Amino acid sequence: MKKIRILIVEDHEVVIKGIKTLLEPYDELEIVGYALDSEEAMRKTEELRPDIVIMDINLPEVSGIEVTEMITSQYPLCKVIYYTSHVD
Template sequence: MGKTKILIVDDHRVVIEGIKSALSVYPDLEIVGEALNGHQAIKKVKSLSPDIVIMDISMPDLNGIDATLQIKKMEPNIKIIIFTMYSNREYIIDLYKAGISSYILKKEPMSELVNAIKAVESGGTFFSGVASEVLFNYVKELDEAKEPKLTDEFETLSLREREVFQGLAEGKSVKEIAEILGISRKTVETHKYNIMEKLHAQNVTDLTKLAIRKGIIQI
């Protein structure tokens, strides 16, 4: 049986090195690549075909939530472990619905991440205590209501609109966003208009406030 190939995605080099160090003692695990944001992660998934992606949430250019959505759409069978400082209910539920295999908090011992990898390797799932509690309550609510209650205007944005949204919220110009995403300025302008309409935003400042509130960008 071959080694399990792992891609680490985090915008902090010290976190990447910490994970690499912790996993170096396991000969059946191979770190095949690193990425510092969601866009890099998507490219590395295409080129390296990892079995497992260890994914942070808050990253520049493209956050871990939207990167996860794109990766799972592109490679449904890939296993994604969220490794983050955030325990927000909204994040946990959104990522659970996206098909992640594990959700671990960075404040947990590194052994928890190792346990998650081992569980995911064998086809299982692994959620930290906080995430498990959130998901238990969420499933219970679904059973009671028979339908999700957690949709909002932001969830109506397409994956491409989410990319443009983050760029705008980060203060990037239409030209910069077009270059990053490899699309025309006119297309970015169209997405911007649709985003403003869907979110009932008056200006980019409103988008930035929403992005901060949802943890997509940090102050």
């Protein structure tokens, strides 16, 4: 069975480690990489061609929402899951 390839986009490494810990037990999932900002997210998406991007909406400089628009316009088969830990 083909594994689902996942890219994590998050600017806090402790959160990346937490997401990886949550997903690692699932054999059908493969974390192919992570990106700390929008520029790296675009570069890694092109390089790694993930099936799913787990995207923090609160990234420095360019929001995760804007990055998602760029990713999905260039890679329409790539799905994006948003999340945030921001509290108002």
